[in-house]
Amino acid sequence: MTYKDSLALSWKNIKGNKLRTSITVIIIALGIFALILIITAIQAASNSLVNSFSTMGSNAFSIRYKEKSFNFGRGGGGRRNNTVKSNKKMLKEKNASTGLPISYEEAKMFKERFSFPDAKVSVALRGPAAIVVNTGFAKTNPEVNVFGGDENYLELNGYNIDYGRNFSKTEVESGINVCMVGSAVAQKLFPVNKATAIDAVVNVDHIPYRVIGVLADKGSSAFFNTSKIIVTSVNNVRRVFASTGNSFVIAVQVADLKMIDVATGEATGIFRPIRKLETKEADNFYIDKSDSIAESLLKNLGFLEKGTIGIAFITLIGAAIGLMNIMLVAVNERTKEIGLAKALGCTRKDVRSQFLFESILISLMGAVAGIIAGILLGNVVAVLLHTGFVIPWGWVILGVLVCFIVGLAAGLYPAYKAAKLDPIVALRYE
Secondary structure, three states: OOHHHHHHHHHHHHHHHHHHHHHHHHHHHHHHHHHHHHHHHHHHHHHHHHHHHOOOOEEEEEEEEOOOOOOOOOOOOHHHHHHHHHHHOOOOOOOHHHHOOOHHHHHHHHHHOOOOOEEEEEEEEEOOOEOOOOOOEOOOOOEEEEEOOOOHHHHHHHOOEEEEOOEEEHHHOOOOOEEOHHHHHHHHHHOOHHHHHHHEEEEEEEEEEEEEEOOOOOOOOOOOOOOOOEEEEEEHHHHHOOOOOOOOOOEEOOOOHHHHHHHHHHHHHHHHHHHHOOOOOOOEEEOOOOOOOOHHHHHHHHHHHHOOOOOOOHHHHHHHHHHHHHHHHHHHHHHHHHHHHHOOOHHHEEEEEEHHHHHHHHHHHHHHHHHHHHHHHHHHHHHHHHOOOOHHHHHHHHHHHHHHHHHHHHHHHHHHHHHOOOOHHHHHHO
Protein backbone atom coordinates (compact mmCIF):
# COMPACT_ATOMS: atom_id res chain seq x y z
CA MET A 1 0.00 0.00 0.00
CA THR A 2 1.41 3.37 -1.02
CA TYR A 3 1.31 6.54 1.04
CA LYS A 4 -1.28 7.87 -1.40
CA ASP A 5 -3.55 4.92 -0.67
CA SER A 6 -3.05 5.32 3.08
CA LEU A 7 -3.89 9.02 2.83
CA ALA A 8 -7.03 8.32 0.76
CA LEU A 9 -8.20 5.67 3.24
CA SER A 10 -7.57 8.02 6.16
CA TRP A 11 -9.64 10.74 4.50
CA LYS A 12 -12.44 8.23 3.86
CA ASN A 13 -12.49 7.28 7.55
CA ILE A 14 -12.52 10.96 8.57
CA LYS A 15 -15.55 11.62 6.36
CA GLY A 16 -17.26 8.48 7.69
CA ASN A 17 -17.16 9.80 11.29
CA LYS A 18 -18.35 13.38 10.75
CA LEU A 19 -19.63 14.04 14.28
CA ARG A 20 -16.49 12.79 16.01
CA THR A 21 -14.27 14.59 13.51
CA SER A 22 -16.21 17.85 13.88
CA ILE A 23 -15.94 17.84 17.67
CA THR A 24 -12.20 17.20 17.52
CA VAL A 25 -11.65 19.87 14.85
CA ILE A 26 -13.58 22.41 16.94
CA ILE A 27 -11.49 21.65 20.04
CA ILE A 28 -8.23 22.15 18.13
CA ALA A 29 -9.59 25.17 16.27
CA LEU A 30 -10.45 26.96 19.52
CA GLY A 31 -6.83 27.08 20.63
CA ILE A 32 -5.53 28.32 17.28
CA PHE A 33 -8.49 30.69 16.95
CA ALA A 34 -7.72 32.36 20.29
CA LEU A 35 -4.05 32.72 19.36
CA ILE A 36 -4.56 34.12 15.84
CA LEU A 37 -7.46 36.34 16.93
CA ILE A 38 -5.48 38.09 19.66
CA ILE A 39 -2.27 38.28 17.62
CA THR A 40 -4.15 39.81 14.66
CA ALA A 41 -5.92 42.30 16.92
CA ILE A 42 -2.61 43.20 18.62
CA GLN A 43 -0.92 43.79 15.27
CA ALA A 44 -3.83 45.99 14.16
CA ALA A 45 -3.60 47.97 17.41
CA SER A 46 0.18 48.22 17.01
CA ASN A 47 -0.19 49.60 13.49
CA SER A 48 -2.70 52.13 14.76
CA LEU A 49 -0.38 53.15 17.60
CA VAL A 50 2.53 53.65 15.22
CA ASN A 51 0.31 55.84 13.04
CA SER A 52 -0.90 57.78 16.07
CA PHE A 53 2.59 58.59 17.35
CA SER A 54 4.25 59.17 14.00
CA THR A 55 3.25 62.85 13.88
CA MET A 56 6.83 63.72 14.80
CA GLY A 57 9.77 62.12 13.04
CA SER A 58 12.33 59.85 14.67
CA ASN A 59 14.67 62.87 14.85
CA ALA A 60 12.37 64.84 17.17
CA PHE A 61 11.59 65.04 20.87
CA SER A 62 9.33 67.00 23.17
CA ILE A 63 9.72 68.54 26.62
CA ARG A 64 6.74 68.15 28.92
CA TYR A 65 5.65 68.91 32.46
CA LYS A 66 6.57 66.12 34.87
CA GLU A 67 3.39 65.72 36.85
CA LYS A 68 3.28 63.39 39.83
CA SER A 69 0.43 62.71 42.24
CA PHE A 70 0.66 61.85 45.91
CA ASN A 71 -2.02 60.40 48.18
CA PHE A 72 -1.74 61.56 51.76
CA GLY A 73 -3.02 59.09 54.36
CA ARG A 74 -4.97 59.93 57.46
CA GLY A 75 -3.50 59.63 60.91
CA GLY A 76 -5.24 59.36 64.23
CA GLY A 77 -4.63 59.38 67.99
CA GLY A 78 -1.01 59.61 69.05
CA ARG A 79 0.28 59.46 65.45
CA ARG A 80 -1.22 62.76 64.39
CA ASN A 81 1.93 64.89 64.81
CA ASN A 82 4.09 62.31 63.05
CA THR A 83 1.58 62.14 60.20
CA VAL A 84 1.55 65.93 59.79
CA LYS A 85 5.35 66.00 59.69
CA SER A 86 5.38 63.13 57.22
CA ASN A 87 2.83 64.87 54.99
CA LYS A 88 4.87 68.11 55.05
CA LYS A 89 7.96 66.16 54.08
CA MET A 90 6.11 64.42 51.23
CA LEU A 91 4.70 67.74 50.05
CA LYS A 92 8.20 69.21 49.99
CA GLU A 93 9.46 66.21 48.00
CA LYS A 94 6.52 66.56 45.62
CA ASN A 95 7.30 70.22 44.97
CA ALA A 96 10.96 69.39 44.42
CA SER A 97 10.17 66.59 41.95
CA THR A 98 7.37 68.21 39.97
CA GLY A 99 7.65 71.99 40.33
CA LEU A 100 5.14 74.04 38.36
CA PRO A 101 3.68 73.46 34.90
CA ILE A 102 5.83 74.78 32.05
CA SER A 103 4.88 78.42 31.55
CA TYR A 104 4.83 80.32 28.28
CA GLU A 105 7.73 82.48 29.46
CA GLU A 106 9.84 79.37 30.19
CA ALA A 107 8.96 77.79 26.86
CA LYS A 108 9.70 80.98 24.97
CA MET A 109 12.98 81.43 26.83
CA PHE A 110 14.02 77.89 25.89
CA LYS A 111 13.17 78.55 22.23
CA GLU A 112 15.37 81.65 22.26
CA ARG A 113 18.31 79.97 24.02
CA PHE A 114 18.36 76.59 22.28
CA SER A 115 20.86 77.09 19.48
CA PHE A 116 21.60 73.51 18.44
CA PRO A 117 22.80 73.40 14.78
CA ASP A 118 19.92 73.19 12.26
CA ALA A 119 17.37 72.51 15.01
CA LYS A 120 13.80 73.80 14.98
CA VAL A 121 11.74 74.49 18.12
CA SER A 122 7.99 74.79 18.46
CA VAL A 123 5.93 75.88 21.46
CA ALA A 124 2.40 74.51 21.68
CA LEU A 125 -0.59 74.48 24.02
CA ARG A 126 -3.65 72.30 23.78
CA GLY A 127 -7.01 74.05 23.72
CA PRO A 128 -10.49 72.66 24.34
CA ALA A 129 -11.52 69.22 23.05
CA ALA A 130 -14.76 67.85 21.60
CA ILE A 131 -16.16 71.21 20.52
CA VAL A 132 -18.46 72.30 17.68
CA VAL A 133 -17.23 74.42 14.78
CA ASN A 134 -19.85 76.07 12.58
CA THR A 135 -20.57 78.59 9.88
CA GLY A 136 -23.91 80.15 9.04
CA PHE A 137 -24.76 77.13 6.86
CA ALA A 138 -23.13 74.06 8.40
CA LYS A 139 -21.62 72.74 11.60
CA THR A 140 -19.51 69.84 12.76
CA ASN A 141 -20.25 67.25 15.41
CA PRO A 142 -18.83 67.97 18.89
CA GLU A 143 -15.59 66.13 18.12
CA VAL A 144 -13.15 68.84 17.04
CA ASN A 145 -9.96 69.49 19.03
CA VAL A 146 -8.20 72.85 19.24
CA PHE A 147 -4.42 73.20 19.28
CA GLY A 148 -2.27 76.29 19.60
CA GLY A 149 1.12 76.42 17.92
CA ASP A 150 3.69 78.71 16.38
CA GLU A 151 5.18 79.03 12.90
CA ASN A 152 7.04 75.68 13.31
CA TYR A 153 4.08 73.70 14.69
CA LEU A 154 2.92 72.21 11.38
CA GLU A 155 6.34 70.98 10.30
CA LEU A 156 7.18 69.39 13.65
CA ASN A 157 3.80 67.63 13.79
CA GLY A 158 3.85 66.31 10.24
CA TYR A 159 1.14 68.53 8.70
CA ASN A 160 1.08 69.97 5.19
CA ILE A 161 -1.10 72.78 3.86
CA ASP A 162 -3.56 72.05 1.05
CA TYR A 163 -4.83 75.60 0.65
CA GLY A 164 -3.83 78.92 2.17
CA ARG A 165 -0.76 79.60 4.31
CA ASN A 166 0.91 79.12 7.67
CA PHE A 167 0.93 81.62 10.56
CA SER A 168 3.17 84.64 10.36
CA LYS A 169 5.32 85.54 13.37
CA THR A 170 3.19 88.63 13.85
CA GLU A 171 0.01 86.53 14.08
CA VAL A 172 1.68 84.20 16.57
CA GLU A 173 2.87 87.04 18.78
CA SER A 174 -0.38 89.02 18.66
CA GLY A 175 -2.65 85.99 19.16
CA ILE A 176 -5.35 87.33 16.81
CA ASN A 177 -8.29 85.13 15.89
CA VAL A 178 -6.97 83.32 12.83
CA CYS A 179 -6.85 79.56 12.37
CA MET A 180 -6.12 76.65 10.09
CA VAL A 181 -8.73 73.90 9.80
CA GLY A 182 -8.26 70.17 9.43
CA SER A 183 -9.31 68.37 6.28
CA ALA A 184 -12.41 66.77 7.82
CA VAL A 185 -13.56 70.08 9.31
CA ALA A 186 -13.16 71.86 5.97
CA GLN A 187 -15.03 69.07 4.16
CA LYS A 188 -17.91 69.30 6.63
CA LEU A 189 -18.22 73.09 6.56
CA PHE A 190 -17.35 73.63 2.89
CA PRO A 191 -18.42 70.41 1.12
CA VAL A 192 -18.46 71.80 -2.42
CA ASN A 193 -14.91 73.13 -2.44
CA LYS A 194 -12.56 73.15 0.55
CA ALA A 195 -10.58 75.99 -1.01
CA THR A 196 -13.52 78.34 -0.34
CA ALA A 197 -12.71 78.04 3.37
CA ILE A 198 -9.85 80.51 2.94
CA ASP A 199 -10.76 83.93 4.44
CA ALA A 200 -14.13 82.57 5.60
CA VAL A 201 -15.21 83.13 9.20
CA VAL A 202 -15.97 80.07 11.33
CA ASN A 203 -17.20 79.94 14.92
CA VAL A 204 -14.91 77.84 17.10
CA ASP A 205 -16.84 77.10 20.29
CA HIS A 206 -18.90 80.27 19.60
CA ILE A 207 -15.79 82.42 18.98
CA PRO A 208 -15.27 83.80 15.43
CA TYR A 209 -12.02 82.97 13.62
CA ARG A 210 -10.80 83.82 10.13
CA VAL A 211 -9.50 80.78 8.23
CA ILE A 212 -6.06 81.26 6.70
CA GLY A 213 -5.30 77.64 5.78
CA VAL A 214 -6.71 74.17 5.15
CA LEU A 215 -4.52 71.26 6.26
CA ALA A 216 -3.93 68.17 4.14
CA ASP A 217 -5.22 64.87 5.47
CA LYS A 218 -2.33 62.84 6.88
CA GLY A 219 -4.30 59.82 8.05
CA SER A 220 -5.90 59.01 11.38
CA SER A 221 -6.29 56.23 13.89
CA ALA A 222 -8.71 55.20 16.57
CA PHE A 223 -6.59 57.06 19.12
CA PHE A 224 -6.60 60.44 17.38
CA ASN A 225 -8.24 61.88 14.27
CA THR A 226 -5.68 64.24 12.80
CA SER A 227 -8.17 65.84 10.39
CA LYS A 228 -10.77 66.93 12.96
CA ILE A 229 -8.73 69.77 14.40
CA ILE A 230 -8.45 73.52 14.54
CA VAL A 231 -4.94 74.97 14.76
CA THR A 232 -4.62 78.55 15.96
CA SER A 233 -1.66 80.41 17.41
CA VAL A 234 -0.30 79.44 20.79
CA ASN A 235 -0.89 82.95 22.10
CA ASN A 236 -4.50 82.82 20.95
CA VAL A 237 -5.16 79.61 22.89
CA ARG A 238 -3.30 81.14 25.80
CA ARG A 239 -5.45 84.28 25.65
CA VAL A 240 -8.87 82.81 24.79
CA PHE A 241 -8.97 79.26 26.13
CA ALA A 242 -6.15 78.60 28.59
CA SER A 243 -6.83 78.41 32.30
CA THR A 244 -4.48 78.49 35.29
CA GLY A 245 -2.30 75.42 35.51
CA ASN A 246 -2.03 74.71 31.78
CA SER A 247 1.39 73.47 30.79
CA PHE A 248 3.05 74.30 27.47
CA VAL A 249 4.75 71.65 25.37
CA ILE A 250 8.08 72.27 23.65
CA ALA A 251 8.87 70.26 20.52
CA VAL A 252 12.37 70.06 19.05
CA GLN A 253 13.49 68.64 15.72
CA VAL A 254 17.14 68.13 14.79
CA ALA A 255 18.52 67.66 11.29
CA ASP A 256 20.53 64.49 12.00
CA LEU A 257 19.06 61.47 13.77
CA LYS A 258 22.51 60.53 15.08
CA MET A 259 22.61 63.80 17.06
CA ILE A 260 19.30 63.22 18.89
CA ASP A 261 20.97 62.12 22.16
CA VAL A 262 23.35 65.08 22.08
CA ALA A 263 20.43 67.44 21.42
CA THR A 264 18.36 66.04 24.32
CA GLY A 265 21.36 66.44 26.63
CA GLU A 266 21.83 70.04 25.58
CA ALA A 267 18.11 70.71 25.93
CA THR A 268 18.21 69.38 29.50
CA GLY A 269 21.21 71.55 30.30
CA ILE A 270 19.48 74.67 28.95
CA PHE A 271 16.07 74.03 30.50
CA ARG A 272 17.21 73.23 34.06
CA PRO A 273 18.37 76.83 34.79
CA ILE A 274 15.20 78.16 33.17
CA ARG A 275 13.22 76.00 35.61
CA LYS A 276 15.41 77.35 38.43
CA LEU A 277 16.65 73.91 39.48
CA GLU A 278 19.65 73.54 41.73
CA THR A 279 22.43 71.10 40.94
CA LYS A 280 21.22 68.41 43.37
CA GLU A 281 17.56 68.66 42.40
CA ALA A 282 16.00 66.15 40.02
CA ASP A 283 14.50 67.28 36.72
CA ASN A 284 10.90 68.46 37.10
CA PHE A 285 10.24 67.93 33.40
CA TYR A 286 10.76 64.99 31.10
CA ILE A 287 11.92 64.57 27.54
CA ASP A 288 9.91 62.31 25.26
CA LYS A 289 11.45 61.02 22.09
CA SER A 290 8.83 60.80 19.37
CA ASP A 291 8.42 57.02 19.59
CA SER A 292 8.86 56.48 23.35
CA ILE A 293 5.13 56.47 24.19
CA ALA A 294 4.36 54.11 21.35
CA GLU A 295 7.19 51.80 22.47
CA SER A 296 5.78 51.73 26.01
CA LEU A 297 2.29 50.86 24.82
CA LEU A 298 3.60 48.25 22.39
CA LYS A 299 5.52 46.68 25.27
CA ASN A 300 2.27 46.35 27.22
CA LEU A 301 0.64 44.76 24.18
CA GLY A 302 3.54 42.31 24.16
CA PHE A 303 2.58 41.08 27.64
CA LEU A 304 -0.95 40.43 26.37
CA GLU A 305 0.51 38.49 23.45
CA LYS A 306 2.53 36.26 25.81
CA GLY A 307 -0.56 35.58 27.91
CA THR A 308 -2.48 34.58 24.81
CA ILE A 309 0.27 32.18 23.77
CA GLY A 310 0.02 30.52 27.19
CA ILE A 311 -3.77 30.12 26.89
CA ALA A 312 -3.46 28.71 23.35
CA PHE A 313 -0.75 26.28 24.51
CA ILE A 314 -2.94 24.94 27.33
CA THR A 315 -5.90 24.59 24.95
CA LEU A 316 -3.78 22.68 22.43
CA ILE A 317 -2.53 20.29 25.13
CA GLY A 318 -6.14 19.51 25.97
CA ALA A 319 -6.92 19.12 22.28
CA ALA A 320 -4.00 16.69 21.83
CA ILE A 321 -5.24 14.54 24.72
CA GLY A 322 -8.76 14.57 23.30
CA LEU A 323 -7.50 13.67 19.82
CA MET A 324 -5.44 10.80 21.22
CA ASN A 325 -8.46 9.40 23.06
CA ILE A 326 -10.59 9.61 19.94
CA MET A 327 -7.92 7.82 17.90
CA LEU A 328 -7.71 5.08 20.54
CA VAL A 329 -11.48 4.66 20.32
CA ALA A 330 -11.12 4.46 16.54
CA VAL A 331 -8.53 1.68 16.93
CA ASN A 332 -10.91 -0.33 19.13
CA GLU A 333 -13.83 0.21 16.76
CA ARG A 334 -11.84 -0.82 13.71
CA THR A 335 -9.97 -3.79 15.19
CA LYS A 336 -11.61 -6.26 12.79
CA GLU A 337 -10.93 -3.90 9.88
CA ILE A 338 -7.25 -3.76 10.89
CA GLY A 339 -7.11 -7.57 11.14
CA LEU A 340 -8.67 -7.95 7.68
CA ALA A 341 -6.24 -5.40 6.20
CA LYS A 342 -3.28 -7.27 7.66
CA ALA A 343 -4.66 -10.59 6.44
CA LEU A 344 -4.83 -9.13 2.92
CA GLY A 345 -1.18 -8.08 3.04
CA CYS A 346 -1.01 -4.68 4.77
CA THR A 347 2.17 -4.27 6.77
CA ARG A 348 2.55 -2.66 10.18
CA LYS A 349 3.94 0.40 8.44
CA ASP A 350 0.78 0.70 6.30
CA VAL A 351 -1.53 0.53 9.34
CA ARG A 352 0.65 2.93 11.30
CA SER A 353 0.68 5.41 8.40
CA GLN A 354 -3.07 5.26 8.06
CA PHE A 355 -3.75 6.24 11.68
CA LEU A 356 -0.98 8.86 11.74
CA PHE A 357 -2.34 10.48 8.57
CA GLU A 358 -5.83 10.48 10.05
CA SER A 359 -4.68 12.17 13.26
CA ILE A 360 -2.59 14.77 11.40
CA LEU A 361 -5.37 15.58 8.92
CA ILE A 362 -7.88 16.17 11.73
CA SER A 363 -5.41 18.41 13.53
CA LEU A 364 -4.62 20.40 10.38
CA MET A 365 -8.33 20.84 9.66
CA GLY A 366 -8.64 22.37 13.12
CA ALA A 367 -5.68 24.64 12.37
CA VAL A 368 -7.18 25.90 9.10
CA ALA A 369 -10.58 26.55 10.69
CA GLY A 370 -9.05 28.37 13.66
CA ILE A 371 -6.70 30.46 11.51
CA ILE A 372 -9.43 31.61 9.11
CA ALA A 373 -11.85 32.47 11.94
CA GLY A 374 -9.09 34.20 13.94
CA ILE A 375 -7.95 36.37 11.02
CA LEU A 376 -11.49 37.38 10.06
CA LEU A 377 -12.59 38.32 13.59
CA GLY A 378 -9.22 39.84 14.46
CA ASN A 379 -9.50 42.18 11.50
CA VAL A 380 -12.74 43.56 12.93
CA VAL A 381 -10.37 45.43 15.25
CA ALA A 382 -8.39 46.58 12.20
CA VAL A 383 -11.58 47.96 10.65
CA LEU A 384 -12.51 49.76 13.88
CA LEU A 385 -9.01 51.22 14.17
CA HIS A 386 -8.93 52.21 10.48
CA THR A 387 -5.80 50.20 9.68
CA GLY A 388 -5.11 47.87 6.76
CA PHE A 389 -6.08 44.19 6.65
CA VAL A 390 -3.69 42.25 8.88
CA ILE A 391 -2.48 38.69 8.35
CA PRO A 392 0.15 37.56 10.90
CA TRP A 393 1.95 35.24 8.49
CA GLY A 394 4.59 34.17 10.97
CA TRP A 395 2.00 33.06 13.50
CA VAL A 396 -0.10 31.41 10.78
CA ILE A 397 2.85 29.27 9.70
CA LEU A 398 3.72 28.54 13.35
CA GLY A 399 0.09 27.57 14.06
CA VAL A 400 0.05 25.09 11.18
CA LEU A 401 3.38 23.63 12.31
CA VAL A 402 2.22 23.31 15.93
CA CYS A 403 -1.02 21.60 14.89
CA PHE A 404 0.96 19.21 12.69
CA ILE A 405 3.11 18.29 15.68
CA VAL A 406 0.00 17.97 17.89
CA GLY A 407 -1.62 15.61 15.37
CA LEU A 408 1.57 13.59 15.03
CA ALA A 409 2.05 13.32 18.79
CA ALA A 410 -1.61 12.44 19.42
CA GLY A 411 -1.58 9.75 16.73
CA LEU A 412 1.69 8.03 17.58
CA TYR A 413 0.48 5.76 20.37
CA PRO A 414 -2.86 4.79 18.71
CA ALA A 415 -0.99 4.11 15.43
CA TYR A 416 1.60 1.99 17.27
CA LYS A 417 -1.17 0.10 19.08
CA ALA A 418 -3.05 -0.54 15.83
CA ALA A 419 0.09 -1.68 13.97
CA LYS A 420 0.98 -4.14 16.75
CA LEU A 421 -2.38 -5.96 16.61
CA ASP A 422 -2.23 -9.65 15.75
CA PRO A 423 -4.38 -10.18 12.62
CA ILE A 424 -5.87 -13.46 13.87
CA VAL A 425 -6.84 -11.99 17.26
CA ALA A 426 -8.11 -8.86 15.56
CA LEU A 427 -10.37 -10.84 13.19
CA ARG A 428 -11.90 -12.68 16.15
CA TYR A 429 -12.41 -9.42 18.14
CA GLU A 430 -15.98 -8.69 19.27
